[in-house]
Amino acid sequence: MEGDTIHDLTLLNSPAVDDISHLALDIGGSLIKMVYFSTSREKSVDKTQNKCSKDNLVTGRLYFLKFETSKINECLDFISSKQLHCRGVQHYGFPASDKNTIKATGGGAFKFADLFKEKLGISLDKVEEMGSLVSGANFLIKSVPSEAFTYVNGQRNYEQIDHNDLYPYLLVNIGSGVSMIKVDGDGKFERVSGTSVGGGTFWGLGKLLTKCKSFDDLLEMSHQGNNRVIDMLVGDIYGGMDYLKIGLTSTAIASSFGKAVSDNKELEEYRPEDVARSLLRMISNNIGQIAYLNALRFGLKKIFFGGFFIRGHAYTMDTISVAVDFWSKGEAKAMFLRHEGFLGALGAFMNYQLVEEFPCGARDNNQNPLVEDLKDNGIIECCLRASN
Ligand SMILES: Nc1ncnc2c1ncn2[C@@H]1O[C@H](COP(=O)(O)OP(=O)(O)OP(=O)(O)O)[C@@H](O)[C@H]1O
Numbered sequence: 255m256e257g258d259t260i261h262d263l264t265l266l267n268s269p270a271v272d273d274i275s276h277l278a279l280d281i282g283g284s285l286i287k288m289v290y291f292s293t294s295r296e297k298s299v300d301k302t303q304n305k306c307s308k309d310n311l312v313t314g315r316l317y318f319l320k321f322e323t324s325k326i327n328e329c330l331d332f333i334s335s336k337q338l339h340c341r342g343v344q345h346y347g348f349p350a351s352d353k354n355t356i357k358a359t360g361g362g363a364f365k366f367a368d369l370f371k372e373k374l375g376i377s378l379d380k381v382e383e384m385g386s387l388v389s390g391a392n393f394l395i396k397s398v399p400s401e402a403f404t405y406v407n408g409q410r411n412y413e414q415i416d417h418n419d420l421y422p423y424l425l426v427n428i429g430s431g432v433s434m435i436k437v438d439g440d441g442k443f444e445r446v447s448g449t450s451v452g453g454g455t456f457w458g459l460g461k462l463l464t465k466c467k468s469f470d471d472l473l474e475m476s477h478q479g480n481n482r483v484i485d486m487l488v489g490d491i492y493g494g495m496d497y498l499k500i501g502l503t504s505t506a507i508a509s510s511f512g513k514a515v516s517d518n519k520e521l522e523e524y525r526p527e528d529v530a531r532s533l534l535r536m537i538s539n540n541i542g543q544i545a546y547l548n549a550l551r552f553g554l555k556k557i558f559f560g561g562f563f564i565r566g567h568a569y570t571m572d573t574i575s576v577a578v579d580f581w582s583k584g585e586a587k588a589m590f591l592r593h594e595g596f597l598g599a600l601g602a603f604m605n606y607q608l609v610e611e612f613p614c615g616a617r618d619n620n621q622n623p624l625v626e627d628l629k630d631n632g633i634i635e636c637c638l639r640a641s642n
């Protein structure tokens with residue numbers, strides 16, 4: 255698995271409790287994503303390094319964290335133990351009305367509203383899910399350096415996106431299910447398609463078929479597996495030959511899991527690694543193809559993929575990229591985002607309308623910001639507007 259994904263923030267990395275303010279949540283079918291703002295690290299920084307240019311701005315960082323939705327109590331305990339919902343708000347002159355109300359998006363903002371009220375006395379200020387995904391994506395693409403990249407031949411190529419040439423694009427968010435959104439500008443979008451065959455399908459079917467205990471184990475297994483053991487290839491049907499007349503090589507998959515029909519084997523006779531690989535390939539390919547078809551519908555050349563299904567996983571990104579490239583004959587481009595799973599949570603955070611400047615600049619001119627980011631679990635510098 256690739257190393258440079260944003261994982262859970264360890265408490266060691268957490269800022270001092272008193273300096274935390276403004277928490278936003280995206281409560282999805284599988285995962286809860288959290289974004290919060292903290293000023294703590296900036297206290298020791300020389301004033302001249304403070305990149306926020308106006309007086310009423312507070313320099314700080316956005317931190318990222320995730321929990322499993324089925325373990326929502328861990329999330330509630332974390333918020334409660336760190337008093338994330340009320341710390342620092344008045345200290346920095348942020349509006350007092352923010353206290354005990356947090357921005358939240360995703361289905362869970364509706365489903366768990368009473369639970370938050372009951373357990374923590376917090377009201378969830380609901381932010382529409384698709385709009386959140388779009389504002390999160392727009393912010394990341396436009397304001398965060400080294401955010402978007404293509405994945406070609408096992409290589410990440412970071413893209414310098416021209417802001418004047420960003421729209422329109424297709425945003426494909428692969429969460430439990432998949433949403434496809436045509437984005438025409440800030441706040442200008444339409445959900446044009448979706449599919450229920452998404453990350454939840456991979457994880458759910460994978461769990462049943464391989465008995466693995468965690469999503470990361472399943473991904474790791476898929477990394478070790480060989481899909482040709484179970485998938486029926488064009489060559490299996492054509493006696494080892496390509497079918498180039500319709501553009502298919504002998505190694506192309508003709509039928510996902512198709513070999514299981516004639517093999518007459520029990521599930522136990524297949525290596526779980528091979529099953530995981532076929533499953534990942536089937537789902538990634540399918541999403542790549544549906545994404546391309548939707549891009550074609552609207553003449554879109556750029557397709558950004560987000561959602562926690564991707565998990566910065568090489569094989570997933572490779573399969574999606576190849577599918578988009580194959581079907582579009584090289585016309586459309588699949589792009590990925592480093593903060594892939596946090597688009598909705600970031601979008602909900604944007605809804606506070608306090609974000610003034612992004613980013614505040616590199617932390618250390620001698621360091622590659624990307625490498626620094628890896629150490630920081632994707633932490634982003636920014637400036638929030640305090641009261642005048
Ligand atoms: N630690 C993990 N536990 C569970 N699923 C994970 C994990 N890491 C990655 N995933 C994958 O991410 C998917 C969830 O992605 P994401 O958090 O973007 O969606 P969601 O918001 O939960 O779903 P939806 O938007 O459909 O409600 C899971 O279905 C699974 O494929």
Ligand SMILES: CC(C)(CO)[C@@H](O)C(=O)NCCC(=O)O
Nearest residue numbers: 361430431432433447448449450
């Ligand atoms: C229902 C949502 C939007 C919840 O995030 C997501 O899981 C999704 O887009 N599912 C796909 C549903 C469909 O369009 O078939």
